[in-house]
Amino acid sequence: METRRPRRGWNKRFVLPLALLCLAVLLPGALLPPSASASSSSPAAGGGSRKRRWVGFDYYVLALQWPGTICRETSNCCDTNGCCRSQPLKWFTIHGLWPQYNYGGWPSCCRPTRFNINKILMLMPILEKYWPSLYCGSSSTCFGGRGPFWVHEWETHGTCAYPEIQDEYDYFSTALYLYSKYNVTHFVLQKALRKARIRPTSGRKYAVGHIVAVIEYAFGAMPSLVCKNGSVQELRLCFHKDYQPRDCTLEAGSAPNGRSYCPRYITFPSYKPSVVANTTEGINNQSNGEVPSYMRTSDSE
Numbered sequence: 323m324e325t326r327r328p329r330r331g332w333n334k335r336f337v338l339p340l341a342l343l344c345l346a347v348l349l350p351g352a353l354l355p356p357s358a359s360a361s362s363s364s365p366a367a368g369g370g371s372r373k374r375r376w377v378g379f380d381y382y383v384l385a386l387q388w389p390g391t392i393c394r395e396t397s398n399c400c401d402t403n404g405c406c407r408s409q410p411l412k413w414f415t416i417h418g419l420w421p422q423y424n425y426g427g428w429p430s431c432c433r434p435t436r437f438n439i440n441k442i443l444m445l446m447p448i449l450e451k452y453w454p455s456l457y458c459g460s461s462s463t464c465f466g467g468r469g470p471f472w473v474h475e476w477e478t479h480g481t482c483a484y485p486e487i488q489d490e491y492d493y494f495s496t497a498l499y500l501y502s503k504y505n506v507t508h509f510v511l512q513k514a515l516r517k518a519r520i521r522p523t524s525g526r527k528y529a530v531g532h533i534v535a536v537i538e539y540a541f542g543a544m545p546s547l548v549c550k551n552g553s554v555q556e557l558r559l560c561f562h563k564d565y566q567p568r569d570c571t572l573e574a575g576s577a578p579n580g581r582s583y584c585p586r587y588i589t590f591p592s593y594k595p596s597v598v599a600n601t602t603e604g605i606n607n608q609s610n611g612e613v614p615s616y617m618r619t620s621d622s623e
Contacts, residue, residue, distance in 0.1 A: 379421035379429055379482060381568060382561040383546075384500050386414040391553045392456045394593040402470070404454030410595050414505060414557060416453040418475040419497040421482045422560075426571075431464030432482035437473045441490040448498060486563055496565075504541060504559055504567070527587040543567035549584035553591050 389412075393405035404411055422428045442449070455461070455471035463469050464477040472494070480493035487493050530547065537545045541559060548556035560570040 380424040381422050383420045383422055384559045385417035386557045387417045388554045390591040390593050391555045394591055398458050399596045400458035403458045404456050418479050420479045429482040430478050442494050445494050527589050530584050544569035546570035547584050548582040553589045
């Protein structure tokens with residue numbers, strides 16, 4: 323029997339500010355010290371690259387990225403790239419929250435909308451730390467333009483979660499809530515990994531089956547791993563529409579010779595950041611709540 327979904331929004335506007343405050347205060351200390359966002363495309367759990375006309379959706383994927391796998395290949399640096407910060411990212415960061423179909427594939431670009439930065443101003447410091455872009459340049463948007471990574475994720479995926487998710491604040495705060503509760507590098511999952519002697523930044527190779535089993539036991543459902551050149555690129559956690567954990571489905575690319583295939587033993591690579599001259603200053607300004615220039619909007623917008 324399907325679990326009854328709570329009332330729309332499940333009082334997130336009251337619960338999430340407190341949860342996010344706890345995230346901002348507690349999460350840095352709860353992450354593995356040190357412990358560790360993915361290709362510019364968004365392949366999703368269950369269905370390869372197939373996309374379908376939007377007719378609602380069945381479940382969510384919370385895609386988390388291991389920065390070391392991406393940032394070690396960074397050749398160009400810029401102040402909007404999280405890989406270019408003076409201190410390397412040593413924890414899983416968020417790639418996105420993606421509505422999915424049970425039968426494979428996912429909806430995309432579901433509702434024409436103009437991104438309203440004002441709705442997420444209070445979330446900006448946390449987004450900068452835990453949901454940064456790991457690339458330079460602009461991401462493609464749904465309707466012929468290009469823009470920041472967050473705009474891409476909202477237009478491509480967030481608009482397809484309606485009516486469960488109403489607007490930009492709902493989308494980003496929901497993803498942050500799930501990240502703070504289930505992120506593999508803190509709280510329950512952190513303890514489980516440590517107990518299993520899995521320390522992501524050690525440079526060692528770990529058995530995929532062991533990692534998946536540990537995460538499944540702690541999370542309460544089967545996760546999905548995406549790899550690149552023998553290293554973990556993404557960890558994907560799946561949720562019912564009421565935000566309870568569920569098993570992720572097998573991805574098309576997970577077959578041998580698939581582009582996201584994980585070999586028997588995998589690594590969590592580290593990296594040395596290539597810092598641009600004004601990167602640290604820009605990050606500090608954003609952490610203090612200043613909106614980056616490329617995302618400012620006028621009151622008339």
